[in-house]
Amino acid sequence: MIEQNNTHFISLQGTFNTRDLGGYQTESGKYVKKNRLFRSDDLYKLTISDIKWFEDHGLTTVIDFRNFNERKNRPDKIIKGVKYYDLSPDDETAALASADLKSDKKKIDKLIEKKKQNKLDLTGDGLKKSMVGFVRDSETQKLYRQVLEIHIKENNDVILQHCRGGKDRTGYGSALVLLALGVSEDDVISDYMLTAKYNADRNKRRMNEYRKYTKDPVVLKYLSNAMSTRKEVIEAGINEMKKISVSPIQYIQNELGFDKDKISYLRSIYLR
Template structure:
């Protein structure tokens, strides 16, 4: 009974792999394999703006994960293009099917970096990976969000849920989480270590992920793309695209919560399930306040020297 309750709770958390009831694989097919590069925003986040470019997002279609992508293909403002097949971003890989594992094996990964904290692993389980590939645990703080949501959802109390998540409190919480990506020294060290590994010429294809593949993974991807001289608008579009890839699955989870009686108003979770431009803005404003510029964040905040930044360019941009 306790295990079933744990699975239900873990399934619905905004920053978790949504695992509650068994979601049909058809839910994953709703995310297009190739998506125009524009600013994806839900109705709650605001209308989409910006014109689509010729670039597309390269999704890796899987049954047990919805937000797996090759980060390559983007044009840089220096006239180059990010190489494909070297860096992948993902949501949790703990529910991959046997067919998924075969697909992932075909990527030739030499490292899979897991940003989840121990509590997430406890509820969601370890990654399922091809033989010979073990996850590298590199936890990045969620500022207690996961534990808070476990408590709130487990309570089944609509008053408590409204008090915790309503009235803009969920959005404020998410902005605080994003600020800690910049202010927390342990978080900075984990992001920096991953960037150094990506820059390492002896390191083969690498994948990094959190649980939903949108916040910690989204920030990591935004920083990497900006460091590679991908235009800021393009890096933002990659970040916001998680809303499109996760929309059908997240909506199904909310419907399951309502049907189960766990939440009378599961829409309270939407600000936690989505990525939003103002969340990203909270992090970028923090880095400017602390380090003066994005370059200052890379060098002073993350401790990346010019040699490492040059190696990133040389390895990933053609």
């Protein structure tokens, strides 16, 4: 359940998918505090007024899931007093879908070569496989466990998670935090799917940019699939947690090693 009159979207000039995770009700009847937990696309184009918005809202921590090349090509704007963590799961599908205009030609040439080798997955299952990989891969488990640990370092932290488009890498990180706080699976899925709404115009523009470099329908379909936000992707991740540990909260405890005491502490910080 979502708190009445709650608005998650934050309208900034330099981003298109910045949202507040506050306002979701938990199984205990409490609500996630507003203005404490944010998710976003990258912070490369933040304006002076955007930066001031984050400063005024007390942002202390940014978790950046982008890989090295993404960060090099589109470095985050620096916000005064903020600590930055680079924690990249280095997911090829997500990074490929999120590359910037400067690398479009190179990216499309690579996809054309993959097509010749019959290595392009046009079912859209690449994103599902990536999400399941986030759940199962031992190194990625360590990375997302660190995400949870960062959330309990300080009682007064205001934290933003982001990648390039704020979809899958950030979607999974945000889902873990909400699940650990006791938010229902339905609301976690709903939160993930808000990206489809806020990325729609951006995705349309990106597809028009891709068409400057190729008319190949197979390559264009692959790119469209990679940018899409689909319910079954986050569901695949949640279902994989259940396969491994019966429930998402037990997965967080057993596989990520974020135990009951830490979950209780997390909730004491971010719930009201």
